[in-house]
Amino acid sequence: MDVIVIGGGIGGLSAAIGLAAGGARVTLLEKNARLGGKLNVWEYGGFTFDTGPHVLTMPWALDEVFQAAGRRLAAELPLTPLKTVCRYHFPRKPLLYLDIPSDPNAAAQAINDFAPGQAAGFRRFLAYARQVSDATTEPFLRQDFGASVRGVPSRQQWRQLAAFLALKPWRSLRDVVRECFSDPRLRRIFELYALYSGSHPARCSSIFATVADVQWRQGTYYVPGGLYRLAEKLSQIAQDLGINIATESSVKEVIVKAGRARGIRTASGERLYADAVVCNADCLTAMKTLIPPEHRCRWPDRRVDAIEPSTSAFLLLLGVAGTYPQLAHHNSFLAADGDAEFRSIFDARRPADDPTVGVACQSVTDPTKAPPGCSNLFVMTNPPALPPDPQSWGSQTFDWHTEAPAYREQVLCKLETMGLTDLRQRIQVEQMWTPLDLQSRYGAHRGAIYGLSSNGWRNAFLRPPQVSPDVQGLYFVGGSTHPGGGLPLCALSGMNAARRIASSE
Numbered sequence: 001m002d003v004i005v006i007g008g009g010i011g012g013l014s015a016a017i018g019l020a021a022g023g024a025r026v027t028l029l030e031k032n033a034r035l036g037g038k039l040n041v042w043e044y045g046g047f048t049f050d051t052g053p054h055v056l057t058m059p060w061a062l063d064e065v066f067q068a069a070g071r072r073l074a075a076e077l078p079l080t081p082l083k084t085v086c087r088y089h090f091p092r093k094p095l096l097y098l099d100i101p102s103d104p105n106a107a108a109q110a111i112n113d114f115a116p117g118q119a120a121g122f123r124r125f126l127a128y129a130r131q132v133s134d135a136t137t138e139p140f141l142r143q144d145f146g147a148s149v150r151g152v153p154s155r156q157q158w159r160q161l162a163a164f165l166a167l168k169p170w171r172s173l174r175d176v177v178r179e180c181f182s183d184p185r186l187r188r189i190f191e192l193y194a195l196y197s198g199s200h201p202a203r204c205s206s207i208f209a210t211v212a213d214v215q216w217r218q219g220t221y222y223v224p225g226g227l228y229r230l231a232e233k234l235s236q237i238a239q240d241l242g243i244n245i246a247t248e249s250s251v252k253e254v255i256v257k258a259g260r261a262r263g264i265r266t267a268s269g270e271r272l273y274a275d276a277v278v279c280n281a282d283c284l285t286a287m288k289t290l291i292p293p294e295h296r297c298r299w300p301d302r303r304v305d306a307i308e309p310s311t312s313a314f315l316l317l318l319g320v321a322g323t324y325p326q327l328a329h330h331n332s333f334l335a336a337d338g339d340a341e342f343r344s345i346f347d348a349r350r351p352a353d354d355p356t357v358g359v360a361c362q363s364v365t366d367p368t369k370a371p372p373g374c375s376n377l378f379v380m381t382n383p384p385a386l387p388p389d390p391q392s393w394g395s396q397t398f399d400w401h402t403e404a405p406a407y408r409e410q411v412l413c414k415l416e417t418m419g420l421t422d423l424r425q426r427i428q429v430e431q432m433w434t435p436l437d438l439q440s441r442y443g444a445h446r447g448a449i450y451g452l453s454s455n456g457w458r459n460a461f462l463r464p465p466q467v468s469p470d471v472q473g474l475y476f477v478g479g480s481t482h483p484g485g486g487l488p489l490c491a492l493s494g495m496n497a498a499r500r501i502a503s504s505e
């Protein structure tokens with residue numbers, strides 16, 4: 001069987017490896033010069049920056065890809081477990097931070113020392129998160145539950161559905177956080193989990209509490225040398241399996257004949273034919289640009305521009321002189337008013353004036369990332385995705401072309417005020433990325449990190465299906481489809497698609 005994979009992100013690489021390991025002849029076309037998609041790297045002046053993910057969670061999901069090729073993740077890339085999940089810096093004087101250890105008992109103790117009486121709520125939150133993981137991993141992550149139900153659900157599927165409904169997923173993440181914690185600072189920290197799927201805590205389901213189980217039971221890891229090593233390793237495995245990889249090859253169109261995907265046409269006009277096509281390009285972008293309009297009937301059932309995208313990212317990659325002892329590997333400099341931040345992102349659709357700023361400093365864990373005595377800071381905020389049409393939001397529309405330099409200044413000033421003294425003077429190398437960069441580099445629909453937000457039932461539970469309902473032999477993989485964004489879920493989507501294609505032969 002011949003399969004073409006469009007895009008070399010984690011979803012595309014995983015699908016390609018799963019397919020090739022099963023005997024398919026696979027060609028992977030990537031528009032950029034390097035594979036990895038959003039899992040990427042920037043090196044300059046002795047500094048190295050991961051430009052996307054900084055931590056790996058659910059390593060078992062990636063290990064499934066390695067196992068398909070007869071390898072093991074732990075043997076190929078020994079991971080470093082992070083002892084501190086995150087250091088939360090609070091905007092108050094005197095400056096205050098809270099380290100949350102990755103050991104659950106130590107975390108409960110740290111939380112209780114910080115806010116007496118809150119450890120019991122933390123344990124309840126963890127127990128709920130575990131229940132969510134147990135009820136959702138098999139039916140919803142390892143497969144597309146909706147698509148796997150054909151006709152009347154089986155007994156097992158009824159049981160899975162009952163276990164899911166027992167979680168009361170109609171409650172919001174905010175409801176569960178508020179039930180478990182009375183301390184406003186802790187509520188703020190745990191509500192931030194909504195942003196891990198680019199969503200609003202009061203509008204996304206309580207099942208996103210599962211992040212706590214992922215962090216505390218399954219662990220948070222760093223890949224020595226940087227997360228990009230994962231992309232390098234998967235690319236190497238793909239080559240070893242004989243996958244035909246063409247970089248700097250942009251696909252312009254999926255060729256559909258008699259309702260079936262027959263191949264692709266590249267930007268240079270070349271046509272390649274295959275028995276199946278796997279699309280790792282953002283599926284909302286693909287709906288607008290790659291799939292001929294007459295073959296977009298059943299999904300999406302609404303205008304692509306009417307679908308709420310996830311949040312985007314604003315990034316500063318800063319190589320700075322010296323070190324900041326108050327930085328852990330992973331830090332979050334909190335906004336003074338969390339509600340105002342969510343209102344700004346999700347209602348006003350503008351980056352918050354006082355955003356929560358994530359700062360990853362890998363050189364704390366891995367000295368190879370910066371010259372001796374220096375630090376590599378990856379600074380990130382969560383602005384909204386780009387408007388569908390810049391004119392449509394009137395004068396309130398934030399224009400990254402003109403306003404990015406002032407926003408950069410705002411973010412750096414905030415970090416200086418919160419203790420990173422003289423940050424601007426200490427910068428030696430710098431790169432700034434706005435949502436416009438995510439859109440142009442990776443073809444991300446409106447620059448969104450995860451495709452759709454998970455606000456509301458429809459977006460969270462009826463994500464774009466992996467198997468196209470309109471075009472036979474066309475499959476979607478990656479963060480914009482099922483089961484969702486983030487490295488492990490993208491890897492699972494790739495493996496799910498590979499299994500589906502193999503079973504359709």
Ligand SMILES: Cc1cc2nc3c(=O)[nH]c(=O)nc-3n(C[C@H](O)[C@H](O)[C@H](O)COP(=O)(O)OP(=O)(O)OC[C@H]3O[C@@H](n4cnc5c(N)ncnc54)[C@H](O)[C@@H]3O)c2cc1C
Pocket residue numbers: 006007008009010011012029030031032035036037038039051052053054055056057249250251252280281282313315380441442443449450477478479480485486487488490
């Ligand atoms: C700043 C940032 C921080 C993040 N942090 C984390 C984290 O800490 N942990 C975590 O798990 N996840 C994190 N994520 C999310 C994670 O990176 C993504 O969910 C995941 O990498 C997306 O993989 P994907 O399979 O969807 O493919 P993508 O990464 O979206 O790649 C798609 C690929 O397709 C290519 N392509 C697009 N159109 C075409 C075309 N027409 N022809 C050929 N090729 C095409 C693109 O160039 C790209 O290489 C982060 C993301 C960002 C941006």
